[in-house]
Amino acid sequence: MDKPQKRILIIEDDLHIAEGIQLNLTLQGYEVFLSADGVSGLNQWKAMRPDLIILDIMLPGIDGLSILQSIRLEDERLPVLILSAKGDPDDRIKGLALGVDDYLAKPFNLEELLLRVERLLKRGSWGRDNGTSAVSHFDTYAFGDNRIDFKTHTARCRMGEISLTEQEVKVLKLFITHRGKPLSRDQLLQIGWGYSRKTSTRTVDNFIVRFRKYFEDDPRNPVYFKSLRSIGYLFDHTS
Template identity: 85%
Template sequence: METHKKRILIIEDDRHIAEGIQLNLTLQGYEVAIAYDGVAGLNQWKAIGPDLVILDIMLPGIDGLSILQSIRLEDERLPILILSAKGDPDDRIKGLAFGVDDYLAKPFNLEELLLRVERLLKRGGWNQENGGLAHPSYDTYAFGDNRIDFNTHTARCRLGEISLTEQESKVLKLFIANRGKPLSREKLLQIGWGYSRKTTTRTVDNFIVRFRKYFEPDPRNPVYFKSLRSIGYLFDCDPD
């Protein structure tokens, strides 16, 4: 019986490194795709549904940590390995906080990379077969008089029970995951929508207007979804 070949996505802008990794992983029997910038990386992730992602941090378009956060809003199980020249402890801490599974600094030993990939794929397969999560998640979230159910994409709020779109649920998760932390419009667009830094849109502002209508006691005087002049927005609350 033919077994499914594991699919690996490499998001790396250095073509020499990306193609070298691709060649060696292909020789190990994996199907390997490459994306050379952040926007293409997110598009490829959605298109091919890889079993593992190898991710650089410094990327054109959208940086690797934003890609990591965007993926984690939708998939907590997918094994992700950060491969980066940035060996600063703060970068490692951020990667771990955002849900990365492993971290390998450049320059790296090829044999070590191959072993780490094999280990992550085995662990990822075990998590999926047993229904386990590689990272903690939540099904519901309550604040004030509001309660959000991310399983059903519904919410109880001052308007009664409402239905949320998948995109609304995703952006709400992003705000909740960063509760009390300022988020720029640029960062919200990169993580929440997968847009590059060059994109200009009022999409974020329109979503904030909608969230205030749903969840604020007085939408004109917000206490949860606050505007930060020249920065962006901040979600502030004491979760129930």
């Protein structure tokens, strides 16, 4: 039997660039999909689960680095190639720190892009075939008298053993990844929920109330899930 086509998602708002890459990757035998903004890109990723993503940084709605962080909360193995006009070393370092696999600055050489895509897909297939864990360093996490099991979506806390929803797990991972660092509501909405900056919602605040109920001895005087006036929230556990 023939192997199924590798599926590639391009999240790029420059239609000329996106369609040019799509044409050349299709000629290489890949199945290629396009998305022109951050919100639809995240939705397409969730719906189709591609084998590789080519991702621009400067996007309408949600920026590429926020998309990358959102993906990494659920899947550490998916190959992601950032393709961006922002070629500054600081941007490259930031992308690599957030879990990008490769980085090409625009303008780019097409042959180099195709070779990098081929290499990333081979490496991604190796990881899946060998059962590499997507959440290995997030299997469990303990703070105070609390212990979260990300494999079973359960937690031991002052309420006993509780079940966590998928969204609760994702947001908890986001806080733990950024422990000791403030997160704005915009960051939480973009990375944790895939909402654009323009979204106005009390969702974040409601989740914080829930986490305090689960994990704080005194929810009215939180030790771990702290509010920062005019900024957002902080998960205060650095040891």
